[in-house]
Amino acid sequence: MEQLATYIGLFAIIVAVGVIFNKAPVPTSLLLVITGMVLGEIPNFPRIDLDSKLVLDLFLPILIYQISVVSSWRELKKNLRPISLLSFGHVIFITIMVAVAAHMVIPGLSWPLAFVLGAVISPPDDVAIVAIAEKIQMPQRIVTILKGEGMFNDATALIIFRFALAAAITHQFYAEKAILAFLMVMIGETLYGLFIGFVLGNLRIKVRDPVLQMMFSLITPFIAYLPAEKLGGSGVLATAVTGLVIESIFIDKFSPEVRLLARSVWTTLAFAIEKILFLLVGLEIRYIHQSISAIPVAELVLYSGTIIGVVIIGRFLWVFPSAYLPRFLFPSIRKRDPYPPWQYVFVVSWAGMRGGISLAAALAVPMLPMTSFAEDPRDLLVFLVFCSIIATLVLQGLALPWVLNVLNIPCYGQQEEYQEHVSELQARHTIAISVLKWLKEYGITVEHNSEQLAEVEFRIQEYQNLKKQLKDRIKSHVNQSSHHDEGSELKDMLLLSNQITEVERKTLLKLWHQDKISHTLKNKLLTQLDHRAKHLS
Secondary structure, eight states, rough: HHHHHHHHHHHHHHHHHHHHTTOOOSSSHHHHHHHHHHHHTTTTTTOOOOOHHHIIIHHHHHHHHHHTTTTTTTHHTTHHHHHIIIIIIIIHHHHHHHHHHHHSSTOOHHHHHHHHHHHHHHHHHHHHHHHHHHHHHOOOHHHHHHHHHHHHHHHHHHHHHHHHHHHHHHHOOOOHHHHHHHHHHHHHHHHHHHHHHHHHHHHHHTTTOHHHHHHHHHHHHHHHHHHHHHEEESSHHHHHHHHHHIIIIIIGGSSSHHHHHHHHHHHHOOOOOOOHHHHHHHHHHHHHHHTTTTTTTTHHHHHHHHHHEEEEEEEEHHHHHHHHHOOOHHHHHHHHHHHOOOHHHHHHHHHOOHHHHHHHHHHOOOOOOOTTTSHHHOHHHHHHHHHHHHIIIIIIIHHHHHHHHHHHHHHHHHHHHHHHHHHHHHHHHHHHHHHHHHHHHHHTTTTHHHHHHHEEEEHHHHHHHHHHHHHHHHHHHHHHHOHHHHHHHHHHHHHHHHHHHHHHHHHHHHHHHTTTHHHHHHHHHHHHHHHHHHHOO
């Protein structure tokens, strides 16, 4: 009961930090880590253990699934090469670089433990970068690539982590067997995720009740994750593939009520888990530092500085060649996907912030034999992972908004938003034409019914006006030379629409307070207005 009260208090802290620093350019994740560090120094503040099993078996499946069901397989497929190079190639590259550096710098650290450290630190966390992307206009391709990387890189890292940890415990390692097992796990999890996605998707479309559908949705990631994890895999890849199958094939077959409910529940759940992880990371630092207090501070600075430098610089060493070299070597790739602006590549390189999943994996390491400095190497590994998380969040997280502005990335985002808005107008114009065609055909079938015919004619006139308005707006947008003017016009239009919606909401509530409408009707109309307001935001 005491732990429950403590967690409720932590969630209250998360809400307070979010409200106070809502418009701050600083990532909320970093602010929560700092808040946790401050709280950890308060005397008698209750210790909350960051249970690695809880994080890896409960939090991780939810986070991976939530990312996958809001991702577009079509967009991921278009960017499959950079996502694969980051999710698999970059993780392996950083794992090796960190392992070599740690083995050279830290006395007595064995190769298996060095690879454990490398695997734990190698996958960036997309939580902080996505939070910043929501506040600053960032090109969608960058966001898609970073989300795709965050969806799959944990699978690669955790599989390597398991092999390296087994080697550290058994003192046996066979490279050929490890590579074969790695490939088998990847293939097996992908096939299992496809199978589970199709099975659960077909079962879920038969469930009509939105609440039961939501409960089914909540257990879906665990059905995908836990069996794969128990059989020796990571479970992450199976969960991500399952989510992509649900999103790509079955999401359109669910009822609108189910989609709206699922979107709100999953967004809230993922947000809560992400934020509590970063807060718990900050709370852990006091106990992590106490566990290695016998190691001189100068040596800790050397160890952590080396690892942090390798992690940050290593990402640049991987991302830039992997972005340009394939296009240089293969004209077919270059023709299909031209060289990206170097600013895009720089942002992807800079967005290498680590998060709570890395710390959870480090905490999953059991007690190990002593190294030459008479400390449990597990404690040192956890400390180095924590330092990497803090350094990347502080250095890269705080500087990212500044980097984006210096590289003029918001300008690219504005251009992309402009094109997206024109596409929206064209799509709505096409939809209006289709509706008009259907209405005219339907009107022929109800000619004998004067009331229905009058309603159809009214709708035809309505959509003809809408079609003309959309056509005029498309023409004016295409002829427009200034994107800035388009942005101002769009903002004015959205402001007017929001104001109209607010007037409707106030009138509706006035009718409710005057007892002129029922509670059911009030909620129905208010929900419709809320959906419209959300669409306009």
